[in-house]
Amino acid sequence: MERLLTLKEAKKLLGVTTRTIQRWDREGKIKVVRTIGGRRRISESEIKRVLGLKEERAVVGYARVSSSTWRDDLERQKQLILNYAKDRGYGEVQILTDIGSGLNEKRKSFARLLDMVSDKKASKVVVAYEDRLTRFGFETLRRMFSAFGTNIEVVNHEEKAPQQEMVEDLITIVSHFAGELYGLRSHRYKEVVEGAKNLFAKP
Numbered sequence: 001m002e003r004l005l006t007l008k009e010a011k012k013l014l015g016v017t018t019r020t021i022q023r024w025d026r027e028g029k030i031k032v033v034r035t036i037g038g039r040r041r042i043s044e045s046e047i048k049r050v051l052g053l054k055e056e057r058a059v060v061g062y063a064r065v066s067s068s069t070w071r072d073d074l075e076r077q078k079q080l081i082l083n084y085a086k087d088r089g090y091g092e093v094q095i096l097t098d099i100g101s102g103l104n105e106k107r108k109s110f111a112r113l114l115d116m117v118s119d120k121k122a123s124k125v126v127v128a129y130e131d132r133l134t135r136f137g138f139e140t141l142r143r144m145f146s147a148f149g150t151n152i153e154v155v156n157h158e159e160k161a162p163q164q165e166m167v168e169d170l171i172t173i174v175s176h177f178a179g180e181l182y183g184l185r186s187h188r189y190k191e192v193v194e195g196a197k198n199l200f201a202k203p
Contacts, residue, residue: 004033004041013047015120015149024050057123057149059085061095062113064132068099077128084126084155093126102135117150128155 007018014021024030025040030050033041061081065074078095085093096109110133116122125145130138133152142152182188 002043002045004043005047007040007042010042010047014050017119020119057121058094058116059090059092059124059126060113060116060122061085061093061126062097062109062133063095063128064098064100064102064107064110066099066101071099074099077132080128080155081126084153090124090126102131102133117145117148120148120150122150124151124153126153126155130154 005013007021011018011021021030021032021040021042025032030042031046033043035041061078063074063077063081065071065077074097078097081095082093085091096113098107098109100107113122113125117125125133127133134141145152178189178192182192
């Protein structure tokens with residue numbers, strides 16, 4: 001009799017989450033056997049079939065600038081990523097871009113990238129510079145991505161940090177802590193943020 005695998009065993013072989021297998025079961029994308037106790041089991045032959053049907057993971061390029069005034073640099077980052085991928089024979093690359101601070105965790109494309117990694121839809125993430133992905137915690141992200149089978153590759157290992165972007169990041173940090181201390185609508189908050197802007201704007 002053919003061996004039946006538990007969901008834990010199956011998800012490890014398929015490189016997906018338990019929730020994904022359950023969704024595939026509902027959608028009829030995978031044949032699941034129910035035990036007498038109602039537990040899901042999947043045959044080895046079904047695992048092999050699904051592995052043959054699984055879409056290949058994408059190579060994703062991520063580029064970011066702090067504001068729209070740096071759009072030219074955004075294009076340069078994209079070209080660096082594409083040239084890097086071409087030289088290594090990666091084939092098609094999906095490019096995601098954001099305009100915003102590297103300290104902002106609510107960047108739209110960054111959130112989409114995290115979803116792709118957690119859903120195991122990305123084999124590699126290519127960035128022109130480490131700080132384009134995040135200002136802090138790059139190694140933490142690298143380890144987290146690796147746990148989902150995604151490698152981060154950096155084209156240039158020197159940080160690209162224009163002075164204006166560094167100023168904007170400092171103001172973002174001050175704004176965050178001032179908001180925690182005084183409340184976002186308080187007069188004191190506005191004073192502190194305006195003071196930081198005036199201070200950092202000085203040559």
